Amino acid sequence: MDDESRLIAYETPHLRRFAVALTGHPEQADDLVQDAVERALRKRRGWRRTGNLRSWLFRILYRLYLNKRKRQRLENDRARTMEAEATATVAPDQEKRVEVLNIAAALDHLPAEQREAVLLVGLEGLSYDEAAYVMGVAVGTVKSRLYRGRETLSVVRDHEGSAQIRRVK
Amino acid sequence: MTDGHDDLDLLAYAEGRLTGDQAARVEARLREDPELARRVRDFAEQDRELHARFDRYAEEPLPPRLAALFEAPERPAQAERRPARLVARAAAVSALMAATGAGGWWLGQGGWITRGGERPFVQAAVERYSAPVTDRAASAGRAVAPALSGKLAGGLRPPDLSARGYRLRGRKTVVLDGAEGLMLHYRNAAGESVRVFVKRRDDGGAAPVHTRRDEDVTVAYWNDGPLRIALATRQADTAAVKALARRVRRSLEARAGGTPDDGLWPRSAPAPAPRATTRQASTSPAVSADQTGPPAPDAQP
Numbered sequence: 001m002d003d004e005s006r007l008i009a010y011e012t013p014h015l016r017r018f019a020v021a022l023t024g025h026p027e028q029a030d031d032l033v034q035d036a037v038e039r040a041l042r043k044r045r046g047w048r049r050t051g052n053l054r055s056w057l058f059r060i061l062y063r064l065y066l067n068k069r070k071r072q073r074l075e076n077d078r079a080r081t082m083e084a085e086a087t088a089t090v091a092p093d094q095e096k097r098v099e100v101l102n103i104a105a106a107l108d109h110l111p112a113e114q115r116e117a118v119l120l121v122g123l124e125g126l127s128y129d130e131a132a133y134v135m136g137v138a139v140g141t142v143k144s145r146l147y148r149g150r151e152t153l154s155v156v157r158d159h160e161g162s163a164q165i166r167r168v169k
Numbered sequence: 170m171t172d173g174h175d176d177l178d179l180l181a182y183a184e185g186r187l188t189g190d191q192a193a194r195v196e197a198r199l200r201e202d203p204e205l206a207r208r209v210r211d212f213a214e215q216d217r218e219l220h221a222r223f224d225r226y227a228e229e230p231l232p233p234r235l236a237a238l239f240e241a242p243e244r245p246a247q248a249e250r251r252p253a254r255l256v257a258r259a260a261a262v263s264a265l266m267a268a269t270g271a272g273g274w275w276l277g278q279g280g281w282i283t284r285g286g287e288r289p290f291v292q293a294a295v296e297r298y299s300a301p302v303t304d305r306a307a308s309a310g311r312a313v314a315p316a317l318s319g320k321l322a323g324g325l326r327p328p329d330l331s332a333r334g335y336r337l338r339g340r341k342t343v344v345l346d347g348a349e350g351l352m353l354h355y356r357n358a359a360g361e362s363v364r365v366f367v368k369r370r371d372d373g374g375a376a377p378v379h380t381r382r383d384e385d386v387t388v389a390y391w392n393d394g395p396l397r398i399a400l401a402t403r404q405a406d407t408a409a410v411k412a413l414a415r416r417v418r419r420s421l422e423a424r425a426g427g428t429p430d431d432g433l434w435p436r437s438a439p440a441p442a443p444r445a446t447t448r449q450a451s452t453s454p455a456v457s458a459d460q461t462g463p464p465a466p467d468a469q470p
Contacts, residue, residue: 009239016235017227021219030232037238103218121184123219147180154211157218 004044004053011057012037014124018058021107021119022065032068036061055130058120062134069112106156114149117142122150179205183212185337217331224329228419293345294366294399295386297352327353328365328420333413335363365417366399378414380407389414 015036019029039060107115113135120131121142128146132139175198181187182195199206230236327337335355343352343366350368357363378391387410390399400414 005239012231012235012239013227016231017223020226021223026226029226030235033235034238037235041238103215103222118215119219122216123223143177143180147176150180150183150212150215153215154208157211157215 002044005041007053008037008040008044008057011054014054015057015061018119018124019061019065021123022062022116024104024108028068032061032065035064039064052130052133055126055133058124058126058130058134059136062116103153103157106153109156110149110152114145114152117145118149118153121146179209180212183209184216213336217336220329220331291381291388291390291399292383293350294364294388294390294401295383297343297345297366298362298364298386298401328417330355330363330413330416330420333416334358335413361402361404363400363402363404363413366401368397378411378418380410380414382407391418 012033016029016033019032019036020026023029023032036057040057107118110118116135117131120126120134121128126134128139128142131146132142135142178187178191178195182192187195195209199209327340330337334357336357337353338356339354341352341354343350345366345368348368350366353365353367355363355365378389380387380389382388382405385403386401387404387407388399388401389410390397391414392398398417400410400417402410402413404410
């Protein structure tokens with residue numbers, strides 16, 4: 001395995017985490033990651049050593065995701081799948097279970113572009129510049145989507161949290 | 170909240186992106202406005218919940234079909250049809266690997282632990298444990314210390330210890346045993362402090378996590394490829410400190426895509442990666458992923 005391939009392997013677990021969060025469906029996420037990694041391995045020599053491999057990989061995956069979303073309407077069943085999987089998650093305590101349900105459900109309330117910005121920055125730790133490169137938008141647009149997304153998450157989490165606690169009781 | 174600029178300052182503060190005077194200004198506002206403080210805490214809490222929900226997908230071993238992608242025979246790459254550029258890039262890669270001191274360390278082949286040469290490093294960790302951290306805010310998961318992350322190519326991310334109640338409070342470039350290193354400062358709700366020290370090392374070898382207690386500071390230390398890592402805390406419970414160290418170790422290992430010797434990258438050439446049976450048929454993409462050309466620093470929007 002050459003050095004570029006090693007670097008791509010190094011980033012693949014994070015691509016997978018992002019893909020799961022993005023699609024809400026681990027199996028579809030692995031399809032997405034497989035496509036992205038295959039493409040990156042084919043084109044790895046095109047990656048400039050001085051550039052940011054991580055952003056490049058996330059951009060590949062994100063573009064593939066946009067294409068798939070248009071074709072497969074992943075959004076239609078995202079909420080149902082995510083909720084079912086979150087419910088199946090065995091958490092060590094009740095508080096943890098409520099938390100897990102909250103964030104999974106709350107993400108579904110965000111418009112796609114806001115959810116993507118929150119996941120790239122909040123989950124994957126990309127800088128605003130990196131997220132803008134991945135999404136193909138201006139940095140200011142990322143900040144705006146991120147802020148609106150976080151505001152909505154705050155409101156939804158409060159609401160969902162109260163609802164979940166009532167259900168648990 | 171007065172305008173969009175202030176909103177973005179709050180957001181940047183919650184994400185650990187503000188430093189110095191900017192951070193101090195926001196903190197002053199937060200002290201005066203409990204509602205703003207609540208919102209900032211909520212923003213930060215969102216990230217913690219996201220990690221609690223999704224980190225397992227980055228920490229668990231890759232599914233076989235993804236791992237198989239890296240076991241397949243060497244694929245022809247586009248630039249292999251451009252020998253001059255290939256040579257230049259190969260030279261750049263070699264230089265980078267030499268700088269890390271252990272090419273491919275992130276694959277886990279370097280092992281974790283080593284004996285020899287650790288005493289000055291551990292002593293430096295003990296001495297540095299009590300030093301204040303005031304220079305930079307930081308968030309778990311974000312790239313740290315450009316100097317270090319550059320050498321490591323993939324970018325070193327601070328371990329997320331929120332599952333054990335510790336939040337990352339700061340980071341600082343420090344001198345450890347005569348060389349530049351990195352200090353990450355974590356604190357829990359009870360005010361207990363844990364610091365993680367990272368520096369490059371030039372020797373190899375492998376050994377388990379060790380602990381040592383010195384001057385009321387317990388230090389767990391180990392090696393990871395080209396890095397020497399120490400975790401320092403006043404906790405006297407050695408087992409608890411080791412458990413925390415293992416959490417740090419797993420978090421760093423997750424960046425490697427698997428644990429050492431997990432068979433993820435065998436030398437033999439296996440069959441091509443199978444596709445999931447639930448996979449949908451592909452058609453012509455609406456947006457070409459080939460548009461994801463190689464980025465350069467100046468190519469960032």
